[in-house]
Amino acid sequence: MLAEELLRTGGGMTTDTSQKPSSGRERVQIEALRQELEGAKRQIGALKSEKSQIEAEANNQRNLSVKLESDLKSLSEAYNSIEQANYRLDAEVKALRQGGSVPYPDVEAIKAQAKEEAEKDSEAELNDLLVCLGQEQTKVEKLSTRLTELGEDVDTLLQGIGDDTAIPDDDDEDEDDEE
Helix, strand or coil: HHHHHHHCCCCCCCCCCCCCCCCCHHHHHHHHHHHHHHHHHHHHHHHHHHHHHHHHHHHHHHHHHHHHHHHHHHHHHHHHHHHHHHHHHHHHHHHHCCCCCCCCCCHHHHHHHHHHHHHHHHHHHHHHHHHHHHHHHHHHHHHHHHHHHHCCCCCHHCCCCCHHCCCHHHHHHHHHHHH
């Protein structure tokens, strides 16, 4: 019974005055407030868009600033390097004008050192080649022995082998150049 009574009376004292304005004046105020709210929402949207654009521009400017700082640092280092080279050259010019010696490297010593290193390298390569040649000679001797055991004439088999691999003389190159 209690539930039925609540249904009939609409739940007691709950009259919905906030949704149905009682006077025209309240309706006008509500409509004005609604329009203000819509305007404020549009303004907020525009401000958010502007904020995003400003943040993007600030980020671009920040990146540009970092790049310019890096470029400036590179230029500064290059300038310092040029200054050092200029100072060194000025010192050399001053020493030459005064008849002093300029700290140039000893070219002859460098040549001698390079020649010595080249000779060591070529000697090592020659030794490697001699070892390979010795190994190949051992193989030839073993194969020759085995062929002799099998009844083959080794000297006949070896005739003409290696004749076509002779190193050409420098004279051949000169003849080619003359033609």
